[in-house]
Amino acid sequence: MWLLYQFPLCPFSRKLRILLAEKGVGYEPRRESPWLRRDEFLQMNPAGQTPVMVNSERPAALPMIDSMAICEYFEETVDKASMLGGTSADRAEIRRLVTWFDTFFYRDITAPLLKERMEKRLVLRESPDAGRLREAMKAAVAHLDYTDYLLDNRKWIAGSTISLADLAAAAQISIADYLGGIDWKSHETTKRWYVGMKSRPSFRPLLAERMEVVSPHADYEKLDL
Ligand SMILES: N[C@@H](CCC(=O)N[C@@H](CS)C(=O)NCC(=O)O)C(=O)O
Structure with a gap:
């Protein structure tokens, strides 16, 4: 096991x-x-x-x-559901975008939100820094502009099929969304893709999980954001 x-x-x-x-x-x-x-x-x-x-x-x-x-x-x-497939060039693009979300989206948005909204409450017993929260939310707008651009030009984040890049993006965005860092207004393309990701049986059960002391916003699990 x-x-x-x-x-x-x-x-x-x-x-x-x-x-x-x-x-x-x-x-x-x-x-x-x-x-x-x-x-x-x-x-x-x-x-x-x-x-x-x-x-x-x-x-x-x-x-x-x-x-x-x-x-x-x-x-x-495991052969089933390949998430790193295609040509060498396709796989290079998938890896580039996994790194993009795991490194830059995490650094600019998810990590500061986790620090301010979870760690400060749970571990440090301090209030969140409003300035840092504002900065993270501003960075989220710029990042979602980029995912809008990607998804306006291809079906999935890294190309024509779902890949590890979609999983990395959906994972980071969903945690940022849980922590109230995402404003879905004016990001229709990413929103449509994210609703599709949310409705996958692989993802839905994770949205039901909760972290003690931090609750998500009311629409976090909904498919009609
Ligand atoms: N590159 C690592 C990053 C893992 C990571 O940063 N995990 C965070 C939690 S989301 C962590 O354990 N942080 C505690 C620390 O860095 O001390 C991976 O992809 O697994």
Whole structure:
């Protein structure tokens, strides 16, 4: 049995969980709060980050660390629902956009929202910084302008078929949306694509999950935003 160490608002774990569901790979989610820096978790992953995946039937095997490395492992070992397919050029574009969302969208939007709206409340017991929240929401507008542009020119984020880039984008956007960082007005193209992502059986169950002390806005799970 695969064990997945994660927490409900980790966008990297969410991307991986959508992939696992698309591929029909079963796993047991294990709640891990990286900010607690638990010794047993640090022994598994010295970087102290989620997600981490472990095969409980192979205790001698190394834990799998880093969402992209884990996604690539399942791409290579499970044929169903390829999310990194096509030509070498197609795969380069998919990887570019996964990096775009995992690095830039996370840095500019998801990470500051998690810090201000989740970590400060749950761990630091401080009020959020309104200026930082405003900056993250402004950055979200610029990022959604870019996803609008991509989706105006292609069917899916990285090309003509759904790929890991769509999973990475939907994971980051959904956590930002949970934390109230997305204004859907004037982003009709991305909104239509996101409603399609939300209605996938691989994604819907994740939208029902909640993080203690932080609730999403009323329309977060709705398909008619
Ligand atoms: N590159 C890593 C990033 C993982 C990551 O940043 N996880 C966050 C939670 S969403 C974390 O564990 N942060 C705690 C820390 O960096 O100490 C991946 O793709 O798995």
